Amino acid sequence: MSPLLEARGLCTGYGTIQVVHGVDLTVDAGEIVVLLGPNGAGKSTTLKSVVGELPSISGTLHWRGQPSDGPLHARARQGISYIPEERAVLMRLSVMENLRVAAGRPEEAAAVFPELANHLARPVGQLSGGQQRMVSVAAALGARPKLLVADELSLGLAPAIVTRVLGRVRVAADEGLGVLLVEQHAGQALAIADRAMVMVRGRIVWAGTAHEALASIDELHELYLGTAEGGSQNGR
Ligand SMILES: Nc1ncnc2c1ncn2[C@@H]1O[C@H](COP(=O)(O)OP(=O)(O)OP(=O)(O)O)[C@@H](O)[C@H]1O
Numbered sequence: 001m002s003p004l005l006e007a008r009g010l011c012t013g014y015g016t017i018q019v020v021h022g023v024d025l026t027v028d029a030g031e032i033v034v035l036l037g038p039n040g041a042g043k044s045t046t047l048k049s050v051v052g053e054l055p056s057i058s059g060t061l062h063w064r065g066q067p068s069d070g071p072l073h074a075r076a077r078q079g080i081s082y083i084p085e086e087r088a089v090l091m092r093l094s095v096m097e098n099l100r101v102a103a104g105r106p107e108e109a110a111a112v113f114p115e116l117a118n119h120l121a122r123p124v125g126q127l128s129g130g131q132q133r134m135v136s137v138a139a140a141l142g143a144r145p146k147l148l149v150a151d152e153l154s155l156g157l158a159p160a161i162v163t164r165v166l167g168r169v170r171v172a173a174d175e176g177l178g179v180l181l182v183e184q185h186a187g188q189a190l191a192i193a194d195r196a197m198v199m200v201r202g203r204i205v206w207a208g209t210a211h212e213a214l215a216s217i218d219e220l221h222e223l224y225l226g227t228a229e230g231g232s233q234n235g236r
Contacts, residue, residue: 002065003028004147004178010059012049019045021202032179034189037199038226043182044085044151051082051149079146088136091125095135098124102139109142129156137165147178154185166192190214198224
């Protein structure tokens with residue numbers, strides 16, 4: 001059976017500047033693939049190209065075996081949910097309105113994070129950054145996509161909440177969701193992932209199972225990710 005998403009030789013960038021050079025990647029239904037790498041490696045750029053926000057320079061992209069070159073909204077209709085690194089919520093609308101706009105099932109989306117229950121009528125702009133992130137994750141999952149493409153899902157979330165968010169994504173993957181994830185918390189992301197890829201300067205320099213990545217995490221940090229610890233960028 002064809003993978004949900006298959007990119008071959010993907011090259012993309014901004015204007016005349018090429019940032020991503022010949023990336024091959026696949027995501028199957030039910031699996032979580034995490035893309036790791038240092039700042040500026042081209043991870044976000046890769047995701048933008050995969051979801052149709054940024055045109056590719058060359059390479060092929062297939063969605064469930066069919067060539068895919070439509071813009072973001074067309075890919076959303078096909079079942080791709082994208083959570084960008086930057087703000088992904090409508091600040092003047094209430095939490096419930098945000099969930100309604102994004103998801104077919106707002107009540108189901110709200111149930112993803114029970115702590116949002118007391119804030120459903122509030123404008124999202126009045127919530128903390130972490131709560132706003134929860135709204136975007138809830139909205140994305142509530143739409144029941146086939147593929148979730150998420151850039152720094154844990155952005156602005158307290159560590160305990162990161163564990164819950166990633167755990168919720170794992171549950172969705174076990175129910176058949178395919179996930180392509182860029183995440184600065186390498187250790188936590190690998191704990192819920194099936195496969196991992198490391199990108200440096202726009203090229204995939206390491207690929208393997210999440211289990212293999214966890215087993216060589218010190219080496220991966222030393223060689224590619226930087227040795228930052230704790231809450232710092234790309235730290236564990
Ligand atoms: N809109 C843009 N216009 C021009 N160059 C850009 C743009 N966005 C990103 N870049 C450049 O593309 C390169 C890759 O950036 P990208 O954001 O994809 O990296 P990243 O791996 O996601 O890093 P980070 O973890 O810091 O988000 C960087 O050199 C960056 O400066």
